[in-house]
Every structure is written in C-alpha cells, then in structure tokens.
Amino acid sequence: MDPRQRAINAFQRRFAGGPAWLVRSPGRVNLIGEHTDYNDGFVLPMAIDRAIWVAMRPRQDDIVNVLALDFGEEAGFRLAQLEKGGPAWSEYLKGVAWALSEAGYPLCGWEGVIAGDLPIGAGLSSSAALEMAVAKAFSTAAGWPWDVKEMALLGQKAENQWVGVQCGIMDQMICAGGRAGHAMLLDCRTLAFTHVPLPPDCVVVVLDTGTRRGLMNSAYNERRAQCEEAARIMGVPALRDAAPDELERWAGRLDPAVYRRARHVVGENARTLQAAEAMRRGDAPELGRLMNASHISLRDDFEVTGPALDAMVECAWEHPACLGARMTGAGFAGCAIALVTAAGAGDFVEQVAACYRRRTGLEPQAYVCAASAGASATSA
Numbered sequence: 001m002d003p004r005q006r007a008i009n010a011f012q013r014r015f016a017g018g019p020a021w022l023v024r025s026p027g028r029v030n031l032i033g034e035h036t037d038y039n040d041g042f043v044l045p046m047a048i049d050r051a052i053w054v055a056m057r058p059r060q061d062d063i064v065n066v067l068a069l070d071f072g073e074e075a076g077f078r079l080a081q082l083e084k085g086g087p088a089w090s091e092y093l094k095g096v097a098w099a100l101s102e103a104g105y106p107l108c109g110w111e112g113v114i115a116g117d118l119p120i121g122a123g124l125s126s127s128a129a130l131e132m133a134v135a136k137a138f139s140t141a142a143g144w145p146w147d148v149k150e151m152a153l154l155g156q157k158a159e160n161q162w163v164g165v166q167c168g169i170m171d172q173m174i175c176a177g178g179r180a181g182h183a184m185l186l187d188c189r190t191l192a193f194t195h196v197p198l199p200p201d202c203v204v205v206v207l208d209t210g211t212r213r214g215l216m217n218s219a220y221n222e223r224r225a226q227c228e229e230a231a232r233i234m235g236v237p238a239l240r241d242a243a244p245d246e247l248e249r250w251a252g253r254l255d256p257a258v259y260r261r262a263r264h265v266v267g268e269n270a271r272t273l274q275a276a277e278a279m280r281r282g283d284a285p286e287l288g289r290l291m292n293a294s295h296i297s298l299r300d301d302f303e304v305t306g307p308a309l310d311a312m313v314e315c316a317w318e319h320p321a322c323l324g325a326r327m328t329g330a331g332f333a334g335c336a337i338a339l340v341t342a343a344g345a346g347d348f349v350e351q352v353a354a355c356y357r358r359r360t361g362l363e364p365q366a367y368v369c370a371a372s373a374g375a376s377a378t379s380a
C-alpha cells in the first residue's frame with residue numbers, strides 16, 4: 001500500500017476520526033553541484049517521487065503527538081516545554097518546532113501519523129524531507145503562509161543546532177521548493193533559485209548501492225574544514241569566489257589534499273552552471289558528460305565516493321543507454337544517479353543491477369524516478 005494511504009488508515013485506527021490534512025514532503029537527488037552548497041556555490045537538485053507523508057489534525061492545545069509508522073514508535077511533547085530525549089526521529093520534530101518558535105512563528109499542537117517510501121540514510125535526504133514535512137504541518141495547523149527560503153533555513157537550523165549535523169542548505173531548499181518536471185538551480189549564497197526543465201526523452205534513474213553511511217558525519221566535517229582552510233589561505237570569503245586560474249596560482253602554498261578539495265569545488269561550480277545551461281537547451285548528452293566529470297572529480301579530488309559507489313557508476317557508464325552517471329548527496333555510501341535515454345531505461349535498470357551484483361556481491365535497488373513538486377499540504 002502507498003504511504004499516503006497507510007498514514008490515513010493508521011491515523012483512523014490511532015486517533016479516531018479522520019485526518020484534516022495530508023502533508024507530502026519529497027526526497028531529492030542532486031543532478032550536479034556536490035559539496036558546493038557550504039562553499040556558497042551552485043547546486044542543481046530535483047525533488048523525487050518518493051516522499052514522507054503526514055496525516056494530521058490540529059489540536060486546541062500545545063501538544064504534538066505523532067506515530068512514526070515505519071518505526072512503530074510514538075512520541076509526544078508540549079510546545080511550551082521542548083527538550084531533548086526520546087526516539088531519534090522525534091528530535092527532528094522538536095528541533096523544527098524549536099527553530100520555528102525562535103523565529104517568532106505562532107505554533108499550535110497537532111496529532112498525526114508519519115509514513116514514507118523514502119529509504120532512510122540512503123543519501124536521498126530523508127532528514128530534510130522530515131524537517132520540511134514537520135514545518136509544513138505546523139504552517140498548516142496554525143495557518144501561516146509557506147516561504148521556501150525561510151522554511152529551508154529554519155529546517156537547516158534545526159538540523160545544525162538541535163540534531164547536531166552540519167549540513168548545508170541544498171536539501172531543505174529543494175524539498176521546500178521543488179517543481180514537478182524540473183530541477184532547481186540554486187545559488188547557495190543568495191538562495192536565489194530558478195527551475196530548469198529536465199531534457200526531453202531521458203529519465204533519471206536512482207541507483208541505490210545498498211550501503212549506508214557510517215562515519216560519514218566526521219568525514220563530511222573534515223571536508224568542510226578543508227574547504228574553509230583553502231578559502232582562508234587564498235583570502236576569499238568562500239571557494240565560490242575563487243576562479244580556476246587564481247586557484248592554480250595558490251597551488252604551491254596549499255596542502256596537497258586541501259588543494260585537491262578546492263579544485264573539486266571550483267570545477268564543480270563551473271560544471272553546475274554549464275549543466276543548467278545544457279538543460280535549458282535540452283542538451284541531455286552535455287548534461288550527462290558534466291555528470292561524469294563530476295563523479296571523477298568527487299572520486300579523485302574530493303575523495304568521497306568509495307568502492308560501492310564507484311562500482312555502481314562504472315556499471316552505469318558501460319550501458320549504451322547511459323548519458324551520464326555519478327554519485328549523489330554527501331557520498332561514501334547510499335545512492336548514485338544516472339541520466340538514461342527513456343527508450344533504454346528498462347534494460348538499463350536490469351543490466352546495471354546485475355552488473356553491480358556481480359562485481360560487489362551486494363543487493364542494489366534501481367528505479368526510474370520522476371521530478372516532483374516540493375512539500376505540500378492538501379485537505380483530507
């Protein structure tokens with residue numbers, strides 16, 4: 001059964017009567033622009049048709065009561081008394097409530113059921129999807145309007161300061177403001193964005209390696225620190241401001257690893273802008289070529305791919321229907337994506353899964369995904 005219906009059914013069983021609202025908040029893949037967001041750079045993500053659903057009903061008091069169906073767990077808290085403790089997933093709810101109330105948004109309580117078909121910890125932004133689902137639930141319950149940038153920034157604040165993960169702004173922005181059939185070109189310095197259509201006659205395939213991140217948080221923070229060090233030594237506010245020839249002039253004065261990290265970010269920003277241009281022209285082969293270059297740079301210079309992601313991407317590259325493939329998200333584990341001709345997608349999914357199984361002994365998931373809209377609420 002689809003997660004929307006599961007949430008509705010469970011709501012009726014647990015809370016009696018029906019939900020008043022259905023909130024949907026999607027996961028995302030990033031077409032290109034990886035590890036650029038915290039360098040004030042450019043990203044090109046798209047929201048996907050896998051999502052977190054919340055069936056919910058506002059309350060007259062300040063109590064939030066939520067059943068997380070996929071965990072078989074319930075959590076409740078009072079908005080006047082937000083404190084840490086409880087199941088890990090409930091920290092995202094409290095964190096978002098905390099960030100919203102700090103920013104002065106009036107909040108009222110609600111009860112609800114959360115269910116999803118978005119794999120958790122797979123690099124498809126289940127955390128940001130949950131944050132934006134909760135923000136949407138609060139905005140719907142209290143009746144204030146949805147502002148993409150504001151909500152994304154407060155979701156990020158919840159994750160940085162309440163949950164304690166130092167993510168950038170990309171995931172929350174695409175989840176809050178995605179558009180069906182489009183990717184989002186986002187300037188992570190100004191948060192200005194435009195929607196660019198996916199090229200015709202091709203599809204995006206999610207290639208889940210079946211591996212999950214372990215020590216990712218520390219490696220992510222180390223990459224961030226290296227990028228900041230490069231910017232500091234070069235005397236620029238962020239790597240966004242470093243031109244390729246400028247970076248070359250500094251090469252000898254940067255630690256070799258720090259230099260390679262910076263080279264990835266500077267190149268990736270340029271590729272992301274070129275990719276958005278290619279999409280506007282409907283030039284899928286050029287978009288694919290840029291995705292391949294992105295993967296190679298993430299593998300050799302930024303060093304965030306690893307054997308499973310590399311094996312998956314190589315299997316994808318070998319298939320004739322593949323226009324381009326790369327890891328997506330923070331890296332190390334989780335998912336790759338491929339841009340594939342629509343006509344060849346069925347065979348691609350089968351062959352790449354078989355190739356990956358053969359080379360790694362691991363069980364992958366491969367599926368075509370559609371570019372979907374960002375977080376929304378509809379009356380039930």
Ligand code: GLA
Nearest residue numbers: 034035167168169170329330
């Ligand atoms: C994670 C973070 C994002 C971004 C990517 C890498 O998904 O949450 O903010 O930094 O990694 O591009």
